[in-house]
Amino acid sequence: KYDRRSGVDVAKKKAAEALVRTDDNPDGVDPAKFGAAFKECEAEVLRRDIIENGHRVDGRALDKVRPIVSEVGVFPRTHGSALFTRGETQAIVVATLGTGEDEQYVDALSGTYKEKFLLHYNFPPYSVGETGRMGGAGRREIGHGKLAWRAIRPMLPSSEEFPYTIRLVSEITESNGSSSMATVCGSSLALMDAGVPLKRPVSGIAMGLILEPSGEFAILSDILGDEDHLGDMDFKVAGTREGITSLQMDIKVAGITEEIMRKAIAQATAGRLHILDEMDKAMEAPRAELGEFAPKIEQIKVPTDKIRDIIGTGGKIIREIVEKTGAKINIEDDGTVKIAASEQEKIDAAKNWISSIVSEPEPGMIYSGKVVKVVDFGAFVNFFGAKDGLVHVSQISMERVANPADVLTEGQEVKVKFLGMDDRGKTKLSMKVVDQETGEDLTDKINAERAERGEPPMSEDTGGRPKREGGGDRDRGRGRRRD
CATH class of the missing domain: 2.40.50.140 (Nucleic acid-binding proteins)
Structure with missing residues (x-):
């Protein structure tokens, strides 16, 4: 990317020396108009080369994806982690498993609800070779993170199958084309590394479009930043080998035809499957067990009328259970009790305590x-x-x-x-x-x-004493005294 930009800057400088108005060239063009004209010229050269010759700015074929390198378990103490690199785009994704206490409360128009899957996307200035202030999430971070969230969420297990709150954080360390789709791929790998039983791995690809007024068009797979900027469409597709889970399209022209849409989806499918094949080289399926640093969670069901007994007056009982056992406890309105701890002994202690509150011991046990x-x-x-x-x-x-x-x-x-x-x-x-x-x-x-x-x-x-048949000596003595 930087080599290409340097080459364009050299060409721009030569053109400016020949064409821009200066003291030595009073008949030259206005510098402001020259800048706009040069951008138009650059776009025209790039677009015509793609349409007429099938040449992209980095030399790839129209349907070719850049080299991919995937790694999992890149950090020693995280619950799950992955490094996904595609060309000059790279994402480090960390997966963390938590309990019901870590769920996010969402204040929506339909009312407040709790969300157990969180995905945060960070795009620092250094990822594109810039410096700048790093504050809260902006429009880009929220939009790209939500797109990746939508792509991954359909493949997550249900709460009954996997009673954990899941948080993913994607750090973009380098970006030149679709860091949101790199986040999708890295997130899928990090979840599998954490032992989350994903239904199927998910990958994503960004497609581009060059559409000429004559109707000629070209579909580009895995677009670069320059192709995104100078092209007519940014079409992102994420999904599994079975189908699409998320789709987003930014378009700069008045509209596209059904033919263009069909070809774009078909070409995206081929690219997405290729990316999944490359991801399989790092990890094909979720780990059978959670990592040693992940919390262990078990859930039991109790009668709803016993919830009050577990909580106690002012939460006294549940606080005592948490304090003495060291386990975290979350109780749902339907009577589902989730017990989490780093050690199985703590979970067993809390589970036995709760069982003693909601049930009675069995004689003879x-x-x-x-x-x-x-x-x-x-x-x-x-x-x-x-x-x-x-x-x-x-x-x-x-x-x-x-x-x-x-x-x-x-x-x-x-x-x-x-x-x-x-x-x-x-x-x-x-x-x-x-x-x-x-x-x-x-x-x-x-x-x-x-x-x-x-x-x-x-x-x-x-009390364990032998049975007395027909009363004892004391009974007979009492009888004699009564007589």
Whole structure:
């Protein structure tokens, strides 16, 4: 690009020396008129060479795409990244996965809604060899970013398949023709590098048009900046191998014919498929797993009437869950709960806590718990999220325990069996019928041993004590005293 511009500047300087009015050439033309005339001449030369000879400014054939180089995983700690280079146009795209807290609130005419896919496009001055102030997004950044957003969005998985908020940032490091389509290609690769299950890869190409008053025309594939400026149409097409996902046309003439449109789409299809083939050399399909630095998200469904219980008064309960487990929690109005954390242990802890709020423990099931308080008559164990239960002193061990503090300490991890609720609605737990190493239920084994000794089986309804048939001695004693 710079070599060509230098050559044009040399030609312009020679022409100006011969034609522009100066003291030495008082009959020359006005300098302002010369500049406009030279631009017209430059456009005429470029356009006629394309129409008559099929020669483009960089020597390519009309339907040829510039050399493409694609790379993925270019940054070590990002969730996904890609470098896409096509000729003198280059985009670095970074993909970041987040939770529901990262969704964007959009205040639209139809009302406020949340968007889980964000694409930001940055076009710094240095990408075209210039200097300048770098402020907020302008018309160009918003328009090009939205075009790329529309191209990628139809291929994204549903929220049920992939419960992540996705943000793409495209940094244009060099530009000479369609950096928005380079953003589409780089975005597709970055998403696949991040492990996002795209339905199909997406590529994009910018087409140009030279249309003469005589009706002669030429369609150009992968146009340069000069061809965009001096041509009659900038026609951008993005899509997959199956079809088009996004299309944009800037046109400078009064209109185009159906023949031109058909040829432009057909030529764009061939170019788009060629670009996809080149992208496949870097990555053909999404990674099977997310990167090690990406957050892990799991979602569960809870009854809508239980949402209030999870949140708590003023958000007290959910804040406590987040603080103690280290997981991020997002609750939808339909009862979908998304739990995110960098470690699976944190997700499991939050999930168990929420499950304990919305459900009840099952009698006879074994749970892992933690001793929260030791008292004279036993120990209270937190075993089902926020639920605590009592392990009576008689249920701590098969051996007689005189003082629970001799066996248990606060904070100790134990395995307990949920026996059910007593007459007063209190939770009953047992440690002695559970193998503390493996978590195996020993009830059947213990009863078999008791049967061998001629002893009655344990009854979980009576705290594990043997069943009394027809009352006991104390009952008979009470009867005699009554008599």
